[in-house]
Amino acid sequence: MSSNTLDLDTLIRRDYAAGFVTDMDADTVPPGLSEDVIRLISAKKNEPQFLLEWRLKAYRHWLSMETPQWAQVHYPPIDYQAISYYSAPKRKGDGPSSLDEVDPKLIETYNKLGIPLQEQEMLAGVAVDAVFDSVSVATTFKDKLAKMGIIFCSFSEAVREHPDLVEQYLGSVVPPGDNFYAALNSAVFTDGSFVYIPRGVRCPMELSTYFRINASNTGQFERTLIIADEASHVSYLEGCTAPMRDENQLHAAVVELVALKDAQIKYSTVQNWYPGDEEGRGGIYNFVTKRGACRGDNAKISWTQVETGSAITWKYPSVLLEGDNSVGEFYSVALTNNRQQADTGTKMIHIGKNTSSTIISKGISAGRGQNAYRGLVKVLKGAENARNYTQCDSLLMGDRCGAHTFPYIEVRNRSAQVEHEATTSKIGDDQLFYCRQRGLSEEDAVSMIVNGFCKQVFNVLPMEFAVEAQKLLDISLEGAVG
Amino acid sequence: MLSIKNLHAQVDGKQILNGIELEVKPGEVHAIMGPNGSGKSTLANVLAGRDNYTVTDGELIYEGKNLRELAPEERAREGVFLAFQYPVEIPGVSNIYLLKAALNAQRKHRGEQELDAIDFIALVKEKMKLVEMKEELLYRSVNEGFSGGEKKRNEILQMMVLEPKLAILDETDSGLDIDALKVVAQGVNSLRSKEHAVILVTHYQRLLDYIVPDYVHVLAQGKIVKSGGRELALDLEKRGYGWIDQPDNAKSATVGAGS
Ligand SMILES: Nc1ncnc2c1ncn2[C@@H]1O[C@H](COP(=O)(O)OP(=O)(O)O)[C@@H](O)[C@H]1O
Numbered sequence: 001m002s003s004n005t006l007d008l009d010t011l012i013r014r015d016y017a018a019g020f021v022t023d024m025d026a027d028t029v030p031p032g033l034s035e036d037v038i039r040l041i042s043a044k045k046n047e048p049q050f051l052l053e054w055r056l057k058a059y060r061h062w063l064s065m066e067t068p069q070w071a072q073v074h075y076p077p078i079d080y081q082a083i084s085y086y087s088a089p090k091r092k093g094d095g096p097s098s099l100d101e102v103d104p105k106l107i108e109t110y111n112k113l114g115i116p117l118q119e120q121e122m123l124a125g126v127a128v129d130a131v132f133d134s135v136s137v138a139t140t141f142k143d144k145l146a147k148m149g150i151i152f153c154s155f156s157e158a159v160r161e162h163p164d165l166v167e168q169y170l171g172s173v174v175p176p177g178d179n180f181y182a183a184l185n186s187a188v189f190t191d192g193s194f195v196y197i198p199r200g201v202r203c204p205m206e207l208s209t210y211f212r213i214n215a216s217n218t219g220q221f222e223r224t225l226i227i228a229d230e231a232s233h234v235s236y237l238e239g240c241t242a243p244m245r246d247e248n249q250l251h252a253a254v255v256e257l258v259a260l261k262d263a264q265i266k267y268s269t270v271q272n273w274y275p276g277d278e279e280g281r282g283g284i285y286n287f288v289t290k291r292g293a294c295r296g297d298n299a300k301i302s303w304t305q306v307e308t309g310s311a312i313t314w315k316y317p318s319v320l321l322e323g324d325n326s327v328g329e330f331y332s333v334a335l336t337n338n339r340q341q342a343d344t345g346t347k348m349i350h351i352g353k354n355t356s357s358t359i360i361s362k363g364i365s366a367g368r369g370q371n372a373y374r375g376l377v378k379v380l381k382g383a384e385n386a387r388n389y390t391q392c393d394s395l396l397m398g399d400r401c402g403a404h405t406f407p408y409i410e411v412r413n414r415s416a417q418v419e420h421e422a423t424t425s426k427i428g429d430d431q432l433f434y435c436r437q438r439g440l441s442e443e444d445a446v447s448m449i450v451n452g453f454c455k456q457v458f459n460v461l462p463m464e465f466a467v468e469a470q471k472l473l474d475i476s477l478e479g480a481v482g
Numbered sequence: 483m484l485s486i487k488n489l490h491a492q493v494d495g496k497q498i499l500n501g502i503e504l505e506v507k508p509g510e511v512h513a514i515m516g517p518n519g520s521g522k523s524t525l526a527n528v529l530a531g532r533d534n535y536t537v538t539d540g541e542l543i544y545e546g547k548n549l550r551e552l553a554p555e556e557r558a559r560e561g562v563f564l565a566f567q568y569p570v571e572i573p574g575v576s577n578i579y580l581l582k583a584a585l586n587a588q589r590k591h592r593g594e595q596e597l598d599a600i601d602f603i604a605l606v607k608e609k610m611k612l613v614e615m616k617e618e619l620l621y622r623s624v625n626e627g628f629s630g631g632e633k634k635r636n637e638i639l640q641m642m643v644l645e646p647k648l649a650i651l652d653e654t655d656s657g658l659d660i661d662a663l664k665v666v667a668q669g670v671n672s673l674r675s676k677e678h679a680v681i682l683v684t685h686y687q688r689l690l691d692y693i694v695p696d697y698v699h700v701l702a703q704g705k706i707v708k709s710g711g712r713e714l715a716l717d718l719e720k721r722g723y724g725w726i727d728q729p730d731n732a733k734s735a736t737v738g739a740g741s
């Protein structure tokens with residue numbers, strides 16, 4: 001009876017399956033950060049002058065900034081001079097122009113992760129940009145998409161091939177000096193994905209980026225920019241993994257979304273960076289700035305995230321509701337087990353008239369995990385008839401973990417309707433017993449209850465991701481009862 | 483089928499059961515009655531293996547197996563079913579999903595093939611007719627927003643789908659109107675056969691008008707203080723529990739029941 005439960009505490013935690021290292025010859029810049037390093041990165045990538053200057057400006061700004069202290073997370077100060085800001089698998093010549101030229105070791109790495117890069121083997125309907133450490137190593141289905149005028153490529157390629165679009169939109173949603181980590185990213189970002197959907201086009205497949213950190217002592221600073229022109233639609237997926245290492249690694253990404261009039265962007269993340277071990281050794285510091293702007297009437301941006309990995313997660317995917325009738329959504333599941341910490345939520349800034357936003361946040365804390373929801377709903381003066389609905393649920397497993405909720409509401413217009421609901425519950429011994437009494441194993445019972453708790457979010461994930469997310473939760477929670 | 487000897491048990495460190503003796507054979511229906519707080523639910527939970535219900539002494543043998551060594555799910559898969567006095571809500575988990583997972587876990591344990599969705603639905607629909615439950619409830623979250631009566635009907639539905647060898651019903655009758663009571667009775671009576679045994683925990687004798695028990699036991703202060711046939715329940719109804727609820731009386735009235 002009680003002994004069964006106690007045993008669970010020591011039950012095997014299934015290994016972090018993505019924790020392997022690929023032995024690659026890499027071109028890595030020595031650790032340290034200075035204007036020279038930034039010039040070197042920019043030169044390696046043959047960047048136009050405007051971008052180098054943009055980076056340097058961000059860097060100088062960053063030097064004047066301090067690390068944010070307001071989040072409910074704790075970690076020792078990061079030595080930014082000990083990080084290498086550029087690591088790329090060595091390649092012959094100018095880099096692969098087709099998949100046949102991609103290093104087989106890389107293809108194998110992605111195969112192991114369940115992300116086949118050979119187009120014929122891929123899930124039909126998903127195009128992938130694979131980012132390995134600092135660079136994009138392959139982008140699939142590019143040609144097919146290009147025929148519709150869709151640009152889907154690595155950020156570096158976009159800088160070379162579409163500098164005007166990059167110059168027009170880069171930093172237009174997340175300015176280089178927005179916050180400490182965004183400024184750092186703006187100075188040193190190395191690669192990422194770029195998407196442009198032309199006017200009136202519905203992207204026929206899911207676009208996705210798969211981020212992989214491999215090298216040690218490197219940070220990953222990628223930048224994603226998605227532009228949905230008027231009346232276009234796109235659904236974008238993002239996945240991430242990293243090897244198991246004892247030291248912490250920094251991942252400071254910036255994602256900018258621009259939805260013009262009548263356009264819709266759905267951005268889904270399944271974040272499974274290495275979370276560290278049970279004692280809290282190692283793991284990724286995931287300090288990410290994600291923001292979208294509904295820059296025209298009737299535009300819609302929807303963020304869905306399932307955050308199971310990382311030692312520390314610090315991210316607030318947000319929407320600027322500029323256009324009239326624009327819609328912002330944020331659906332989130334954040335899980336912290338062992339010593340993981342998450343401080344995550346969203347900002348919905350209502351600027352246009354009749355704008356509406358929905359926030360559904362599900363936090364799960366197990367082990368000694370600490371999970372904070374932090375959200376801002378801001379209704380500006382001119383935002384007549386703004387609507388927000390926020391639901392914020394926390395689930396606790398065991399009594400050594402914590403859940404915290406910090407909802408901030410600022411309303412400057414009397415016609416606004418803002419609703420907030422919050423619940424905190426413990427995964428009930430009585431719920432577990434009920435399921436077990438019907439014949440389910442304790443693990444299956446936990447999985448069923450937790451998945452039930454997350455259902456509202458899983459329901460809005462694209463199919464392939466929903467299955468993946470469910471599996472991830474199960475793996476991340478193994479041994480969490482007791 | 484079930485043999486309980488000298489059962490002593492604690493709940494969260496508090497001594498509740500003080501030497502229960504009970505023998506249940508296949509095919510029998512035993513009613514366990516007793517005043518509030520006498521330990522009826524404790525006995526039911528101990529049989530099902532709930533956490534924090536610790537057996538401190540005595541024997542629990544079920545089908546030749548020592549129940550004390552089995553986890554709750556193992557007991558369930560061996561055919562022990564508890565209809566809960568207070569069925570819990572599980573948000574986001576559909577009722578039918580839980581039931582299918584439960585049935586298939588049990589079938590797997592017995593080496594039978596798992597039922598696919600089509601066969602499963604057919605089975606559930608057939609059973610549902612007997613419990614007169616709204617089909618819509620199958621697709622709602624487990625017990626969420628169910629009325630008291632709906633929760634109890636749902637417990638009975640689960641019992642009928644799982645067809646346990648030993649069903650323990652903990653006050654499934656309390657708070658039910660007469661129609662619902664009949665449904666519960668129908669469910670139990672449909673399970674009644676040579677192979678199945680039932681332990682009916684109840685506070686009132688009302689249910690026993692519809693399910694005629696083979697034995698009635700009276701529990702007081704964690705002990706069976708009186709055992710008898712159907713007429714004992716009627717006696718209790720007339721005279722209340724006062725006359726047996728005395729420690730002295732209890733000592734002299736202890737009998738090995740049903741053996
Ligand atoms: N978790 C618990 N901790 C301490 N005492 C409990 C707990 N649960 C039940 N009890 C006590 O155990 C006794 C028996 O309870 P119970 O088995 O529920 O009785 P019944 O079902 O016959 O009404 C009661 O005195 C009750 O207060």
Ligand SMILES: [Mg+2]
Pocket residue numbers: 522523524567652653
């Ligand atoms: Mg009771």
